[in-house]
Amino acid sequence: MSVIWAIIRKDFQMEFRTKDSVTAMWIFSLLIFVIFNFTFEVSRLLMLQISPGLLWVAFIFSGMLGLNRSFQVEKENGNLRSLALTPADPGLIYFGKFFSTTLFTLIFEALIFPLFIIFYDIHLSLLTLWIIPIAILGTIGFTSLGTILSAVAIHTKQQQILLSLLLWPMITPIIIWSVKTTGDVLAGDLSTAFQPVIIRMIVFDVIFTTISYLLFEYVVQE
Amino acid sequence: MTKKNSSLSFYIMAGLLLVLVPISLYLVFNWVPPIKASNPTEQTAQRIFYYHVASAWNGFFAFFVVFLASIMYLWKKERKWENIAVASAEVGTLFMTIVLITGPIWAKPTWGIWWTWDARLTSSLVLWLIYVAYLFLRRYLPDGTRRANLSAVVGIIGFVDVPLVWYSIRWWETQHPSAVLAGGKKGSLAPEMLFTLLFCVGVFTILYFLLMQRRIEIAKLEDSINKQYKEWETLS
Numbered sequence: 134m135s136v137i138w139a140i141i142r143k144d145f146q147m148e149f150r151t152k153d154s155v156t157a158m159w160i161f162s163l164l165i166f167v168i169f170n171f172t173f174e175v176s177r178l179l180m181l182q183i184s185p186g187l188l189w190v191a192f193i194f195s196g197m198l199g200l201n202r203s204f205q206v207e208k209e210n211g212n213l214r215s216l217a218l219t220p221a222d223p224g225l226i227y228f229g230k231f232f233s234t235t236l237f238t239l240i241f242e243a244l245i246f247p248l249f250i251i252f253y254d255i256h257l258s259l260l261t262l263w264i265i266p267i268a269i270l271g272t273i274g275f276t277s278l279g280t281i282l283s284a285v286a287i288h289t290k291q292q293q294i295l296l297s298l299l300l301w302p303m304i305t306p307i308i309i310w311s312v313k314t315t316g317d318v319l320a321g322d323l324s325t326a327f328q329p330v331i332i333r334m335i336v337f338d339v340i341f342t343t344i345s346y347l348l349f350e351y352v353v354q355e
Numbered sequence: 356m357t358k359k360n361s362s363l364s365f366y367i368m369a370g371l372l373l374v375l376v377p378i379s380l381y382l383v384f385n386w387v388p389p390i391k392a393s394n395p396t397e398q399t400a401q402r403i404f405y406y407h408v409a410s411a412w413n414g415f416f417a418f419f420v421v422f423l424a425s426i427m428y429l430w431k432k433e434r435k436w437e438n439i440a441v442a443s444a445e446v447g448t449l450f451m452t453i454v455l456i457t458g459p460i461w462a463k464p465t466w467g468i469w470w471t472w473d474a475r476l477t478s479s480l481v482l483w484l485i486y487v488a489y490l491f492l493r494r495y496l497p498d499g500t501r502r503a504n505l506s507a508v509v510g511i512i513g514f515v516d517v518p519l520v521w522y523s524i525r526w527w528e529t530q531h532p533s534a535v536l537a538g539g540k541k542g543s544l545a546p547e548m549l550f551t552l553l554f555c556v557g558v559f560t561i562l563y564f565l566l567m568q569r570r571i572e573i574a575k576l577e578d579s580i581n582k583q584y585k586e587w588e589t590l591s
Contacts, residue, residue, distance in 0.1 A: 278512065285505045289495035298491055299509060302484035303516045306523035313527075337519060344515060351429055351504040 136221040140229025141236070147206065148237060154202050158195040158241040165191045166252055177254075184253045185315040189308060191245065192268070193275060196238045200279040201296060203234045204287040213287070217353040227349035231280040231342070238272050255319055263318045267311060270334040274307030275300075277338060281345040284352045310334050361572060368565040375558045379405075382551045400464040403457050405551050409559035410453040411479065417447025417563060418486065418514055425510030428503060434578065437503040440510055442570035444489050446563060451483040474525040481520050485513045498581070 148154055169187060207213045216226055246264070249255065279300055286296040310330045317323050383405045389398040424440035427433075458476055459469040470476065489509050496502040544552065 281508070281512070285492065285508060288501060288505060289492070291495050295488070295492060295495060298484075298488040302481045302488065302520075303513065305481050306516075306519045309523045309527045333523075340515065340519075341512070344512060348429075348508045348511060351508050354500075354504055 134225075136219075136225040137229040137232065140226060141233045144230075144233035144237075148233075154199045154237050155241045155244070157202075158198050158238070159244050161195045161198055162191040162241070162245045163248065165194060166248070180253060181319070182316075184249075184255070185312050185319055187253075188246075188249055188315060189271070189312050191249070192238075192242055192272070193304070193308065195241065195245075196272070196275055196279070197297060197300075199234055199237050199241070200276065200283045200300075201293050203230055203280065204283050205292075208287050213353070223350040223353050224346040226353065227280065227284075227346055230284070231276060231345070234280055235272055235276045238276055239269065242268050242272065256321065258321055260318055260321050260323070263323075264315065266331070267314045267318065267334075270331065270338060271307055271311030271315075273338045274311075274334060274341065275304055277341040277345055278303055281349055281352060284349070307334060307337050310337075361568065365565070365568055368561055368568070371561055372558070372565065375554075375561065379551075379555050379558045382554055387547050387551045388545065394464075396464040400461050403461045405555040406559075407454060407457040407461060408552060409555040410450045410457065412556050413559050413563045414447050414450035414454055414479075414482070415517075416560070417443045417450060418482065418517065420567075421447065421486075421489075421510045422514035425507035425514075428507045429511075432500075434503075437507070438571050438574040439567075440507065441493060442567050442574065444486055444510065445570060446566045448483065448486045448490060449566075450559075450563070451479060451486065454479050455483060472528075474521075474528040477528075478521045478524045481524070482517060485516065485520075489513060 166187075169190075173183075175183065204213070207216065217223070219226075246268075250257065255261075279296070282299045282303075283292075283296055286292040286299065289295055310333055314327060314330050314334075317327050383402050387402070387405075390401045420443040421440050424436045424443060428436035428440060455476075458479070462471065462476075463469050489506060492509055493502060493506050496505065
């Protein structure tokens, strides 16, 4: 437990001093909204239909920046080897990196969501609060796989492009489910499929955090 | 496997294919009765179904072999499992490519469109992307234990993802009913069709093993050349 905590604290201290990840993700999302506005000139009605997808495009694309940085900082400072050499269970190192990346991404998502509401004139109700568990489950699905694949990709020279190539096809299920449930919530009308989909998202998250925890040992091995 | 044994198994499989592939072509184009369809193009196009499904089956099978060999590699740390995994990933990607090419050729005369975001098509595409990424990863890494470890990890995670991708896209499709699918949906298979299908699946499976055997032989050759090169380097 102290291993996980030590990594999270280290990452937070670094982030707090530089504010690199969260700010970059936030600005990048803002850019996605702006570019989107010019590439697709759509009516307001259509906008309501596609806004859940747009929100997740912003989350995922910007989240990639955070994932890329997650192990980049370790590599730059030569920490990767030190982490591999510590007597700590490599699985715990995975959880440390996974938690800190997830928290950064969630903080960024919380900061960009108000802008999303303003730009796309989202109607708020008590139901909108459902967006919080959906964002958490969707983000965990994305970062659980993203953390281990980022650790895989960091060993190559083309780490950024490779991470996208590896990660995007694999997170198709969680994207589909996140967009669908977000659509339900923003429309203010939970369909009958809503609850089963939430359960599937939990299952996806559990499967991939467990597998990544078990396999991380082989990723850091020299 | 000794060199003699491996070339024997090659000749057996190659001989079998020389006989069986022409038979499968005969079955597909002459023996099987045409399907009931509104126009002759659609009837002819349907015959691609036998090779299409046979490739798909082998693609899935190949990815399953990648998964098993990756687990075996992480467990035993033997070079041979790495070679099997990468050979199967390459052959599997080849079969999936055939699926993705034959699919649209069949879809155009039947559905009137080259591509639809149908569950089967979309899942095949996503699977293909996963294993292409796996091959990219290998290309970006120098040969060694690290490459073997990392590709085994991706080989395992990728395959665990397969049923989830398949299931989620199927579900997604039911949420977005596609409008253009005029007719087309095949009913139950006639006995002749089922026989031809199974025959083609069998032939393609032999082809899979033949390609695997060749690819593994190449990997072994590479290993022995590298070894000799290293010995030569230390001598000079």
